[in-house]
Amino acid sequence: MxxxxxxxxxxxxxxxxxxxxxxxxxxxxxxxxxxxxxxxxxxxxxxxxxxxxxxxxxxxxxxxxxxxxxxxxxxxxxxxxxxxxxxxxxxxxxxxxxxxxxxxxxxxxxxxxxxxxxxxxxxxxxxxxxxDWLNAVAFFAVLVVMVLLAANRRSRAERLEQTELALARAQTASEEHARAAALAERARIARELHDVLAHSLAGLALNLQGARLLLVRDGASEESLAQIERAQKLATDGLAEARKAVAALREDAVPVERSVSDLLAAYRLDTGSRADLVIEGEPRELDAAVGTTLVRAVQEALANSRKHAGGPALDVTVAFNNDEVDLTIIDHQGRRPPEPPSPGYGLRGMGERVALVNGKLECGPGEDGWRIHLAVPA
Known part of the structure; x- marks a missing residue:
């Protein structure tokens, strides 16, 4: 059937x-x-x-x-x-x-x-x-039959339309009910991830940071410090992934300023250095490609600071202007870094991402560290 x-x-x-x-x-x-x-x-x-x-x-x-x-x-x-x-x-x-x-x-x-x-x-x-009147009445009777047939067909057409509408409404209601049930379950899982896993990983990262500082104070071996640092990095990476999973389950678009703040928090936990974020203007929802470009630029800048400068202090500024968003990242190395012989793959990728959204990228050594500035359409 x-x-x-x-x-x-x-x-x-x-x-x-x-x-x-x-x-x-x-x-x-x-x-x-x-x-x-x-x-x-x-x-x-x-x-x-x-x-x-x-x-x-x-x-x-x-x-x-x-x-x-x-x-x-x-x-x-x-x-x-x-x-x-x-x-x-x-x-x-x-x-x-x-x-x-x-x-x-x-x-x-x-x-x-x-x-x-x-x-x-x-x-x-x-x-x-x-x-004669009998034949005339027969013609008018045919006309009456046409009226009745037309009324019957119109009634049937209306019943079909009403049945289609009722079926569509029932299907829509069923889909909405299933979607609501799925969203409720996803929200429950997201709450569990946030309240249990994310909090546990954040506490673990903080405890590992404290343990690393204690080992440094007590003059522990380099091997012990390396093990603690690796464990701390795993904890911070797991925390970032847990937050992404929560956002994906809730189907919420994480604001750029929140994502950048999380990256800087992980950087502070990983390096023990200062990393400050300044928001200028009124934050607003951005296009997905633009937001991804800004977040990936911060990730690349933090990775380069860890790799090439040992994790210096950072100042990050996100400025929401009328028709564009400016991102400025400055690491304070205490000296003017030398000019690189050629841009690395990370900076090239950053430049390609910015070009895809019709933005502008400037990067190079500053007075006491490396400076990255990009402007993308809002």
């Missing part, structure tokens, strides 16, 4: 597929009228054939909405006139069929006009050709 959605789609295809016969109902009788057509009826035949062409693609939802009803009313009038002028043809079928489709696709005004035109045509035909 198929799903409700599949069954509904099949019913709609079958329902809409029947509408393709309307062109045949409108055009074929006019074609049959051509062999016996008289000179004054050819314009009406041509008009019916031309007006029946849009029925191949026009629907109730076609824009503008008046186009389909207006076309069908014109077909009713033209086919009715052709039926009166050429009574032996089948163009009455076209008139009744066009009336049926007008009642299906139009509002009250269009339906009233179509019924009035069709009724006037039947009355005129009955008077001109001296039709």
């Amino acid at each position: 198929g799903t409700p959605a599949a069954s509904l789609a099949k019913a709609r295809r079958r329902f809409e597929g029947a509408d393709w016969v309307r062109w045949g109902v409108l055009a074929v009788p006019a074609l049959f009228a051509m062999p016996s057509a008289r000179p004054w009826t050819w314009p009406l035949i041509a008009l019916v054939l031309v007006l029946s062409v849009p029925a191949l693609w026009l629907t109730r939802e076609s824009r503008p909405r008046w186009l389909m009803p207006a076309t069908m009313i014109a077909v009713v009038a033209a086919a009715g006139a052709l039926w009166i002028l050429q009574p032996g043809s089948w163009t009455a079928t076209t008139m009744f069929g066009a009336t049926f489709y007008t009642l299906r696709v139009s509002g009250r005004v269009g339906a009233a006009i179509s019924l009035a035109v069709a009724s006037a045509t039947i009355l005129a035909w009955s008077i001109i050709y001296d039709l």
Whole structure:
């Protein structure tokens, strides 16, 4: 058995597929009228054939909405006139069929006009050709049947639309319920990670920092200090990863200033040196590529300071201006560093990242250390 959605789609295809016969109902009788057509009826035949062409693609939802009803009313009038002028043809079928489709696709005004035109045509035909009252009533009965059939089709179409809407609402509600349950579970896991793992790693990193300072004071061996430093680095790296996991689980975009602050906190724990952050302007949410560029620049600068300068004191400034964000990183080595023979891979990668977001990068030795400045569009 198929799903409700599949069954509904099949019913709609079958329902809409029947509408393709309307062109045949409108055009074929006019074609049959051509062999016996008289000179004054050819314009009406041509008009019916031309007006029946849009029925191949026009629907109730076609824009503008008046186009389909207006076309069908014109077909009713033209086919009715052709039926009166050429009574032996089948163009009455076209008139009744066009009336049926007008009642299906139009509002009250269009339906009233179509019924009035069709009724006037039947009355005129009955008077001109001296039709007895029984046959005249039969024609009007056919018109009533068209009204009932159109009402039935419109009712069925409305039921299909209501069923589709109800099914869509039920599916949306089910998806929202599942999403809410998933988000609640992710939030619970994020809380556990933050309250247990992240706090434990932060405490471990601080204790390892204290242990390293004690070993330095007591003159411990280089091997012991190296082991403590490695353990401290693992703790700080694990803390950073735990925070990233919490942010990912909560689907929250971590602000740039928060990410930079976390990096500097890890740098302080790792090196024992000062690392200050200054925020200028009003922080705001940035494009993901821009935020990633700023955070990666700070990461690269901190890695270079550890590697090449032994972890000196740092000053980092993030300035939120009107149309750009400026990032300045200065490490204080106590002397002017020499010019490097060529930029390393880290600085090259930083420059490529900045170029991808149409930013500008300046880096080089300052008075007492290395200075990196970049500006990226906000």
